[in-house]
Amino acid sequence: MGLAILLSLSTLSVKAANSESKEAVSAKIATMTTAQKEERAKAIKLRVEEIKSMDMSVLSRAERKELKSELRAMKYEANELGSGGIYLSLAAIIIIILLLILIL
Numbered sequence: 001m002g003l004a005i006l007l008s009l010s011t012l013s014v015k016a017a018n019s020e021s022k023e024a025v026s027a028k029i030a031t032m033t034t035a036q037k038e039e040r041a042k043a044i045k046l047r048v049e050e051i052k053s054m055d056m057s058v059l060s061r062a063e064r065k066e067l068k069s070e071l072r073a074m075k076y077e078a079n080e081l082g083s084g085g086i087y088l089s090l091a092a093i094i095i096i097i098l099l100l101i102l103i104l
Helices: 002-030 034-053 061-082 090-103
Strands: none
Touching: 002 061, 034 061
């Protein structure tokens, strides 16, 4: 019973650490200039290409798991770097078109 509680607490702390790191990444990206964001995006692309070119068969299970978590973190960071676009739903587009028809 004590082992089950210990394991559940350790997984909760890992999940909490991951969520904090995402918030920290978002805060760090918010303070970056455009040039810094572009350079970071280039660095992420280079690292991903480097990982793709690696021979995964020679890596241990722990190393592969570590690479996967690194790729997930870089994917999240790349998504944060590229965010800032405007997204419109289908309903919003229909309403805009109807308003334009009524005005014109």
